[in-house]
Amino acid sequence: MTPAATPAYRRLSVEERRSQLLGAALSLFAHRAPEDVSLDDVAEAAGVSRPLVYRYFPGGKQQLYEAALRSAAEELRLCFDEAREGPLLPRLARALDRYLSFVDEHDTGFSALLQGGSVVETSRTTAIVDGVRRAAAEHIYSHLGVPDPGPRLRMTVRTWITAVEAASLIWLDEDKQPPVEELRDWLVEQFVAVLTVTAARDPQTAAVVGGLGEDDRD
Amino acid sequence: MTPAATPAYRRLSVEERRSQLLGAALSLFAHRAPEDVSLDDVAEAAGVSRPLVYRYFPGGKQQLYEAALRSAAEELRLCFDEAREGPLLPRLARALDRYLSFVDEHDTGFSALLQGGSVVETSRTTAIVDGVRRAAAEHIYSHLGVPDPGPRLRMTVRTWITAVEAASLIWLDEDKQPPVEELRDWLVEQFVAVLTVTAARDPQTAAVVGGLGEDDRD
Numbered sequence: 448m449t450p451a452a453t454p455a456y457r458r459l460s461v462e463e464r465r466s467q468l469l470g471a472a473l474s475l476f477a478h479r480a481p482e483d484v485s486l487d488d489v490a491e492a493a494g495v496s497r498p499l500v501y502r503y504f505p506g507g508k509q510q511l512y513e514a515a516l517r518s519a520a521e522e523l524r525l526c527f528d529e530a531r532e533g534p535l536l537p538r539l540a541r542a543l544d545r546y547l548s549f550v551d552e553h554d555t556g557f558s559a560l561l562q563g564g565s566v567v568e569t570s571r572t573t574a575i576v577d578g579v580r581r582a583a584a585e586h587i588y589s590h591l592g593v594p595d596p597g598p599r600l601r602m603t604v605r606t607w608i609t610a611v612e613a614a615s616l617i618w619l620d621e622d623k624q625p626p627v628e629e630l631r632d633w634l635v636e637q638f639v640a641v642l643t644v645t646a647a648r649d650p651q652t653a654a655v656v657g658g659l660g661e662d663d664r665d
Numbered sequence: 666m667t668p669a670a671t672p673a674y675r676r677l678s679v680e681e682r683r684s685q686l687l688g689a690a691l692s693l694f695a696h697r698a699p700e701d702v703s704l705d706d707v708a709e710a711a712g713v714s715r716p717l718v719y720r721y722f723p724g725g726k727q728q729l730y731e732a733a734l735r736s737a738a739e740e741l742r743l744c745f746d747e748a749r750e751g752p753l754l755p756r757l758a759r760a761l762d763r764y765l766s767f768v769d770e771h772d773t774g775f776s777a778l779l780q781g782g783s784v785v786e787t788s789r790t791t792a793i794v795d796g797v798r799r800a801a802a803e804h805i806y807s808h809l810g811v812p813d814p815g816p817r818l819r820m821t822v823r824t825w826i827t828a829v830e831a832a833s834l835i836w837l838d839e840d841k842q843p844p845v846e847e848l849r850d851w852l853v854e855q856f857v858a859v860l861t862v863t864a865a866r867d868p869q870t871a872a873v874v875g876g877l878g879e880d881d882r883d
Contacts, residue, residue, distance in 0.1 A: 562791065573780065598842060602835050606828045606855075613827035617820050622817060633862065637824075640858040644851065 466539055468493050468503055472515040476551040481512055481567040500602065512567045513575070516560070520579045523549055527586040535659050538590060543611070543631045550615045551627065558619055561612060583608050591655050599649040603641055686711050686721055689735040695771040699730055709846040730785045731793070734778070738797045741767055745804040753808060753877050754853055760804070761829070761849045768833045769845065776837055779830060801826050809873050817867040821859055828855065 471493035475484045486508055490497045504511040525547035529538045534619060550557050560568075560576065587604050588596050596604070611634055618630055625633075639659060646653040677685060689711035693702045704726055708715045722729040744763035747756045768775050778786075778794065805822050806814050814822070829852055837847055841849075857877060864871040 568786065598839055602832060602839070605835055606831045609831035610824045610828045610859075613824045614820060617823055621820070623814055629866070633866070636865075637859055638863045640862045641828075641855055644854045644858045647854075648847070648851070 462588060463660065464499075465503055468495070468500060468511075469515055469518050472511050473519060473553075473556075476512065476515050476559075477556040479555055480559045481556075484508070486511070493655065509567055509569075513569075513571060516572055518576050519553065519556075520575050523579050524582050527583055529586070529590070534661065535590060536639070539587075539588070539638060540631055540635050543634055544627075546611070547615065547631060550619065551623065554619050555586055558616055561616055580605070580612075591641075593655060593656070597649065597651050599645050600652045600655065603645040606659050607638055607641055610634075610641075668676075682713075682717075686713070686718060686729075687736050689734055690729050691737060691771075691774075694733050694777075695732065695774040697773055698777045699726075699774075702726070704729070727785055729786075730788060731787075734790055734793050736791050737771065737774075741797050744802050745801055747804075747808070749808060752879065752881055754807060755854060756822060757805075758849055758853050761852055762845075764829070765845050767835065768837065769841065772837050776834055779834055788792070798823070798826055809868065810876070811873060815867065815869050817863050818870045818873065821863040821870065825856055825859055828859075 468489065472484075472489050475488055475492055486504075487497055489511065489561070490500045490630050493500070500511070501507070504514065523546070525551055527542050529542050531538075560572070584601070584604050587608075588594070588600075593600065614630065614634060618627075639656075642656050642659075644650055646656045670783075686707065690702070690707050693706055693710055697817060704715055704718050704722075707729065708718045711718070718729070719725070722732065741764070745760050746768055747760050778790070802819070802822050805826075806812070806818075811818065817827040832848065836842070836845075857874075860870055860874050860877075
C-alpha cells in the first residue's frame, strides 16, 4: 500500500498509452459486436477521457477497430510460431491449441469479424484477415518443407485453413462443444485426410504425406 | 422481319420488367465488383431509362443488389435439387457440377460477394448467403437420410460446405485450374474423407459413411 503502487499517478508514454487504449478496445471488441462498442466505452474501460481516446485515434471507432484488429492479427500470427523440431503433426496440434485459445478468448469479436456484414468491415479489415490466412499457409508450407507448393497442395492447405475457421465459428456457436481437445484432434486428422485425398492426384502432396510421420529436424 | 418480331414495341408487365432489370443487373454484378456497377450501367444494359430503374428499385443500387443477390440465391438453391435416387456420391457430384457451373458463370460477382469488405455488404446480404449455406446443409442431411443430425455430423457437413466455397474462390483465383471435373471429384473425395474422420468418433456419422455406397431409393 505504498503510493508508488497507485498507477493513476504515473504518466504513460505515448506508446504505453496507445497500448493501454488498444488493450481496452481489444477486450471490448472480443466480447461484443463492434456496433455495440462506443468510444465512451473504451474511455471508461481504460479509465481515461473520451477526448484522450480521440487524440490517439482521430479517425474514431473505425480507426480504433482497425488498430485493434491489427494487434489481434499480430497475436494470431504468434500462435503459428512453432519450432521446426520433432514430428509434424504434434507441431500442428500445438499451433492449433494456441489458435483455439485465441478463439476462445476473443469469441464474440472473432465471430463478428469473420461472419461478415459488420458495420466496421471494409476492404482494409478484409485485407488484414487475409494476411493472417496467408501467414498461416506460409507457416504450413515451411513446416512441410515445401518452399514452392504447387496449385493442388496450395488449394488443399488453403481450403483446410478455411475449414479450421469455419469449425471455430461453429464451435463458438455450439457453446464451445465438443471439448477443445477433441476439436483440435479432429482438425489435425482432417488435415491428414484431405492431404491424403490430394496425394492420389499430386506427386508433391504424396511426398508430403509420406513425410508426415517423420521426426524432421532442420 | 415482321413488325411483331421487334420487342421494343411490346409493353412489359410489371413482373416482366422487374425480371428484365434483375437479369441485366445480375449479369453486370456477375462480372464486375458491385462498386463498379452503376444504375446507369443497368439502365443501359436493359435498354431503359435510369428513372425507370429507380421506379422499380427506389432504394437505388443497394436495393437492386440485394434483389439480384436474392435471385442468384434462388438459382443456387435449384442447383442442390437432386432426385433421391441412385447411389449418394453421384448425386453429390451432379449437384456440385451445377454449383460449379454457377460459380463459373458468376465468377467476379461470386468472388466479390464471398470475399467480403464490399461496399454493398450488409447484415442482410450476409443473411441471404447464410440462407444458401443452410439450404445446402439441409439438402445433404436429407440425402444422407439423417433427419436429426448430431453436432459432430453437422460440424463436418457445414465445414465441408465452407471448404467447397473456399475451393471455388481459389479455383477462380487460379484462372479456373484444375479442370472443373477434377475439382468436382476432389470435393466429393474430400466429403468422404472428412466424414470418415468424424465416423471414428461418432456412431451417427459412422452409419452414414457405411451407407454411402448404397443405392438408396425412397
